[in-house]
Amino acid sequence: xxxxxxxxxxxxxxxxxxxxxxxxxxxxxxxxxxxxxxxxxxxxxxxxxxxxxxxxxxxxxxxxxxxxxxxxxxxxxxxxxxxxxxxxxxxxxxxxxxxxxxxxxxxxxxxxxxxxxxxxxxxxxxxxxxxxxxxxxxxxxxxxxxxxxxxxxxxxxxxxxxxxxxxxxxxxxxxxxxxxxxxxxxxxxxxxxxxxxxxxxxxxxxxxxxxxxxxxxxxxxxxxxxxxxxxxxxxxxxxxxxxxxxxxxxxxxxxxxxxxxxxxxxxxxxxxxx
Numbered sequence: 001x002x003x004x005x006x007x008x009x010x011x012x013x014x015x016x017x018x019x020x021x022x023x024x025x026x027x028x029x030x031x032x033x034x035x036x037x038x039x040x041x042x043x044x045x046x047x048x049x050x051x052x053x054x055x056x057x058x059x060x061x062x063x064x065x066x067x068x069x070x071x072x073x074x075x076x077x078x079x080x081x082x083x084x085x086x087x088x089x090x091x092x093x094x095x096x097x098x099x100x101x102x103x104x105x106x107x108x109x110x111x112x113x114x115x116x117x118x119x120x121x122x123x124x125x126x127x128x129x130x131x132x133x134x135x136x137x138x139x140x141x142x143x144x145x146x147x148x149x150x151x152x153x154x155x156x157x158x159x160x161x162x163x164x165x166x167x168x169x170x171x172x173x174x175x176x177x178x179x180x181x182x183x184x185x186x187x188x189x190x191x192x193x194x195x196x197x198x199x200x201x202x203x204x205x206x207x208x209x210x211x212x213x214x215x216x217x218x219x220x221x222x223x224x225x226x227x228x229x230x231x232x233x234x235x236x237x238x239x240x241x242x243x244x245x246x247x248x249x250x251x252x253x254x255x256x257x258x259x260x261x262x263x264x265x266x267x268x269x270x271x272x273x274x
Contacts, residue, residue, distance in 0.1 A: 002045070002085070002130070004212050006274050007246055009261045010046040010087065010254040011039035012218065015069040016053050016061065032073055033080070040084065042258035048109055049073060050089035063092050070095065074102050087132065091116040093123040100127050107176075111136060111183065113163055125171030132176040132214055133167065135159050136183035152189040153196035156180075160202055164211070176252065177202070178214040182222060190222035194241065197248035212251035217241055219256055239264055247272075 026032040051069035087107035113133035114120040124131045135156050149155050156179050181190050201210045218238050219231040239260050246268040255261040
């Protein structure tokens with residue numbers, strides 16, 4: 001179980017060639033080892049492995065292709081970094097089951113909160129894994145057609161207020177919520193969501209503790225399109241927004257740049273008296 005007394009940093013490693021940010025792609029063992037070890041050195045608390053890109057407009061690859069990208073990397077993690085904390089970015093319950101059989105415990109990072117695979121929640125509960133549930137509408141291929149909200153913050157809060165009892169009833173004990181920046185939200189809605197992040201603090205009826213909030217805004221289009229720059233030029237603005245996210249209540253930053261995010265966490269801890 002992760003202690004959230006202070007914010008955590010989750011580093012991103014993409015194993016497919018389709019992710020939007022080139023530097024996050026690791027398509028060879030050598031690239032993966034170099035990036036994984038650098039993230040550990042820079043202070044990543046969790047490293048997120050994604051083998052199926054979910055960037056807007058992209059059609060998902062097959063499950064077997066996803067596993068073909070993921071399996072060799074899991075073998076490396078098991079062999080070289082067995083004590084590291086990883087999450088696997090997948091919406092497929094069979095990928096979760098295969099991965100668990102291969103390496104044991106990890107965090108499931110599901111962009112669909114179980115909606116894209118009806119077997120997902122039961123699988124996570126059976127394996128007793130920590131689960132990140134993200135809000136989106138539609139699929140990565142279609143989701144930008146579904147950006148119609150009267151109040152994006154309130155509607156996402158209502159979504160999680162309905163989802164959480166369902167997840168707990170099926171047996172999920174450790175839950176993290178992700179409001180889904182960039183997923184079925186336009187640029188203005190992403191900034192409304194960032195501003196209203198604290199309103200998404202939802203207390204568990206069992207423990208009385210708020211569910212941790214994960215924020216994934218690193219180098220995304222809400223930054224680079226708004227500023228008319230490339231993702232490669234978006235580190236400075238990303239870092240500024242990471243500080244704002246922490247001030248507004250984020251518990252986990254999902255990032256491409258671990259070193260800079262760790263520095264921001266240190267500054268946040270200083271100014272907040274942690």
